[in-house]
Amino acid sequence: MVNIGPNIQLPDFPLLLAPMEDVSDPPFRAVCKANGADLMYTEFISSEGLIRAAAKSRKKLDVFDYERPIGIQLFGSDVETMGECAAISTEAGPDLIDINYGCPVKQVACRGAGAALLQDIPKMVAMTAAVVRHTHLPVTVKTRLGWDEGTKNVEEVAERLQDVGIAALTVHGRTRAQLYKGDADWRLIASIKNNPRIHIPIFGNGDITTPEKALEYKNRYGVDGVMVGRASIGYPWIFREIKHYVATGTLLAPPTLEERVAMCQMHFDRSVEWKGPRVGIFEMRRHYAHYFRGLEGAKAWRTRLVEAETPEAVYEIMAEIARSEAVLVGA
Structure with missing residues (x-):
């Protein structure tokens, strides 16, 4: 200890x-x-x-x-x-x-x-x-x-x-x-x-x-x-x-696409809860590129997330990402 x-x-x-x-x-x-x-x-x-x-x-x-x-x-x-x-x-x-x-x-x-x-x-x-x-x-x-x-x-x-x-x-x-x-x-x-x-x-x-x-x-x-x-x-x-x-002494497998989406959504939920919808949505935008780094089509997904203005819109895009079966490069 x-x-x-x-x-x-x-x-x-x-x-x-x-x-x-x-x-x-x-x-x-x-x-x-x-x-x-x-x-x-x-x-x-x-x-x-x-x-x-x-x-x-x-x-x-x-x-x-x-x-x-x-x-x-x-x-x-x-x-x-x-x-x-x-x-x-x-x-x-x-x-x-x-x-x-x-x-x-x-x-x-x-x-x-x-x-x-x-x-x-x-x-x-x-x-x-x-x-x-x-x-x-x-x-x-x-x-x-x-x-x-x-x-x-x-x-x-x-x-x-x-x-x-x-x-x-x-x-x-x-x-x-x-x-x-x-x-x-x-x-x-x-x-x-x-x-x-x-x-x-x-x-x-x-x-x-x-x-x-x-x-x-x-x-x-x-x-x-x-x-x-x-x-x-x-x-x-x-x-x-x-x-x-x-x-x-062994390495864990990297997070799956589903895990990335779930963790990003947890982060988003806490952000909106603590800061309110307007500020929470705005300040969360700096994190999307990091969560989905290496994801096939990441730039397009990030653009849509950054442009989303309501929690409902963000949830829908994240659900689409999870359903997309996009490839994680290097995963």
């Missing part, structure tokens, strides 16, 4: 769903949980937005019992504001609070938040300590190797954040300068895990795209678990596939 605080016990080698902006909302988390994700996080939430009571930020605090254990992820640039937002987030009833020190996008980093804190370790430590003080829940952190190739300081970061009370650390094996380009480098993640001073769980993130790679990285780098991000978009089955491969 992997322990994150007294009330969060995860299985050996847990699989985490990465927090992804405009992706990992409750509907998406529902399909990932149904396929074996062990720990999930909200989309990252702006501390300034919470303080202003911005509707979008407040909506992201929604968590549900079927998601547990679930963490609320915060980002911000002001130490005291982050502390206050940890208290606000605690009232929403998550199982833990996570701090984002890894987001590389300009809109976040150029405001002194996310990966920008990798350039100011004392401030990062002070901010983390403030969050720990303002909640009774376990606090975890997600970060990167460093700001750029010349400042890979994550080993120092791990020790100092553990010293102020974090319960677990997830490291994405790229610098901020890399964004999402090139291969993730897990060697420093392994160094943290092998550091005798480190006693908290260490999770690795970056390039976990197949069951084979998950097991390879488990064995090679010794991490306590892995976080899966982009590979789960439109393919939540990756969690069950990794679990099966780690346990048995």
